[in-house]
Amino acid sequence: MAKKIKKYKFRTFWENRCAWLIILIFTALFLIFEFVSYYNFRFPVLDLGLYNRHFWGMSNFDFGANPLKGYNLLGDHSHFVLLILIPIYSLFKHPQTLLVIQALAVALSGYPIYLIAKKYFGNKTIASLWLIPYFLYFGFASALDYPFHVSVLAVLPMAWAFYFLLEKKTSPLLISLAFLLLTKEDMPLIVIFFGLYLMFFYRKYLLGSIIVILSAIYFVYITKYFLPNMSQIHYYYSDAGQLGQTWSEAIVNSIKQPLLFFKNLFTPIVKTTSMIYSILPFAGLSLLAPEIFVFISPLWLGRFLNTQEWRWLTLQHYSANQTPILIVAAIIGLYRLSKLFKNKRSKDISVKIAITAMFVATIYVNYQLPGRDLFNLFDKGFYIVNPEVMSAREAIKLIPNNASVGVQSAFPQLTSRDKVYNVPKFIDSGEIWPEYVVLSTTLDFWPFKSAEEVQSFKENLILNRSYQEVFNENGVFVVKRTNVPSPK
Template sequence: MSTASAAGPPDVGRVGTGSDDGRLVGPRVDADGTGRISTDPADGPAHRRRGTAGRLVVPVLLALAATALYGTLSTLQWRSLVAPSWDLGIFSELTKSYAGLSAPIVPIKGDGVNLLGDHFHPILVLLAPVWWVWPSGLALLWTQAALFGLSAIPLARLAMERLGPIAGTAAGLAYVLSFGLQAAQDVQFHEIAFAVPIMAMALTRLLRGRLLAACLWGALLVFCKEDLGLTVVVLGGVVALRDRAGRLLGLGLAMWGAGWFVLSTFVILPALNTAGQYDYTGNLGSVLDVLGPVDKWVTLAMLVLAAGVIGLRSPILALMLPTLAWRFTGTVEFYWTWYWHYNAILMPIALAALLDVAPRTSQWTRAVAIGASAAVTLALGTAMPLARLLEAQTWEVSWRAAPAARAMAAVPDGSVVAAEIPLLAPLVPDHDVQWLHGPNTRVPRCAVFDDYAFSWNGAVPPDAAQWADEHYRVEPGTFTQTFEEGGFRVVCRAG
């Protein structure tokens, strides 16, 4: 018997037995599901090569588009002095410290505050090289945009494999424009930036049956934020239940997540916290608080729609539960809504759940699911951050930009300066920055006032120098005003 005869005809038993990642996926069948090997030229090697190339190129294009859109949104915010919170200033100080090979001390939060005592996010040390190249808060915003874009590559590629090129591209587009990612970029940098692509890598490996790779990626989530240890516990449970061969892997991953959650929350954070405690237990209310107000139900409905509704049938959706549990039992209103950064980590979970179930449904059901995933974002219309890119005024430079630059130039480089939220991040590269209304006891060299800042709540002090003297408890006349323009006032003390 010849070698060819022993192995069988060249196409028999081998056509369609391999996937892009080298696993066996079974024989290729005709669209009618009869199990016959296709003889259609469109199902031949050349067509499959084009399909593979498309599954590589389209996800990368989606990632680049997302990065460009989100980075542009942040650039326009930056030059218009838009700062929804102090987070960008805080993480700029953290990154500057890491870049200087020192502990992440963040004076914006208070004297000697180590940010690893606020939340557990050692993965942010990876930002240090970014600061070496581009020492600016804007660099952090573009880094987050790139990380969000990067997360689309494995998810969109899997979507195209499971749903086909058109439907898969639509699902990938719905993901990169999802409300969770848009809101997170709009409120600027947060540590979940790294968790989003890590979650995407973990879940796509899980759906491909690569359990060890899924567990290794998932294990990294504990270094992004302390509460994600509980998410890793659930991921371990999903791995264990999904495949008998993965039970030990899943159990090990669950133990890893639980261990790091306990260690980070009850040991590391209190040890590095200036008050010797975990700061956020006071934000949790009663379990009964989960039931209201209606904002929580709206957010939940939006997440179900993001998963195409059919995602409810996937155990992967259970990965949302730990995040939703602390958010919905929390007493902070920002936790409850679709806005802010809290839903970003849930977006990869939603799409992965959809992709887990969709191949087992009809083509019509898949189309409706993808439509629901996109519609939940489109329904928000002009409330979506990226919609502002279509408005001419968004591209106009704020009339306050030039006065702000001159106000910052009036502060000596290297000095301690207290400032309002809009100027915290821009001042960080060349100064030791505090928040003007913070708990700091160090007396700054200068203080930069912004009469339009929301922190004044309409009660702007008429005499900035006098306010600084009283606030820092120094002799009257210690601070004198050195600059005033465009609503900015700078007061400094001698020496």
């Protein structure tokens, strides 16, 4: 029996070897990009260091406040799925582990996408080619450059959920949706659309209704009660400005004032631009499958009605979790378009032209957007280690693993410890005095606004806060506490 199973698995792998080859290539590219960026100090404490400290705490059975945030991260997002990943992180308690987890989540989500494409086109080569624009989608590149956020992990259960939905496999669909629910607090809204799809297209009214009702209850409980109680602050991701401070207010006011709703959704122009860039890489084919494309509405409404302007942009992780929706809609859209041609040869030509158009559109969009993240892999400068990077590597070696440390944005490498703090926020309060503070005027110096502010802060620590400088090289500094002065 075991031999038959192994033989079946190998045969399945070999039959789909083209897809797996593309998946392996992009896995390697993702990991190279992540690790080169990490070791060259291009990644920020927020959110890589923030999530790493969260994992480090949970792996040590510490579920208290995250010192980098001031409260437990489960009060920021309902990412219960991370609890499942703790055993993996416990083997390697470093930020690099999170980079691997995220890269694998994106890469492995490609296989169900391939299976969906194979279902509709019946051609393994054509189905495999869909993976290239999928992996090159700017949302993934921007997310990997951020470089870690739980919302990106949602693409794996979401992609499988679409596959099982289209294959009408109820049990694995429910398992995928359960994982999707546990990923982040906005995912129940996506799960609701899976329930609606079951009701309207498969006439599974009971199952669909149960999914819709339970997801809605879970969403309300998480956003209205759980997250605010965990963080002790207002759930600010629901702030829709003029439309209301909560989801319920936004819904009511959108119905009462539809013109205001559409104005806030599409303006300023950066919102509309981001929407266009979102659908352009798949040549607009996603619009030809509106019953799938509509799944994106909770993501876009939550993102573009929100008052946080950075969420409107194409940067960071905000465009990653929409990718499975867009490509599944594009696959079905192209399939429908090809059905307009009666001749098989004409169908094949139309499919090849469309896929070529996607390649061109994907490259175009990536070059139009800032960063051109994955394309940096083919730039020699991406691999050059600057003197300040060499100095930073030496500086962090001076910090003992059990020491408390204050860091600015450039040093997520130092977050695998009990006491790690953002500077200058916590130190300026006069309540926390870490043993070491690591600063830089040449690397990412957020939250400082300038190199001069960093220099001034360091001098203040030395003159007024009982610290002495123990490292100063190429704009990278380490100061060590000599004693704890009485707070003023």
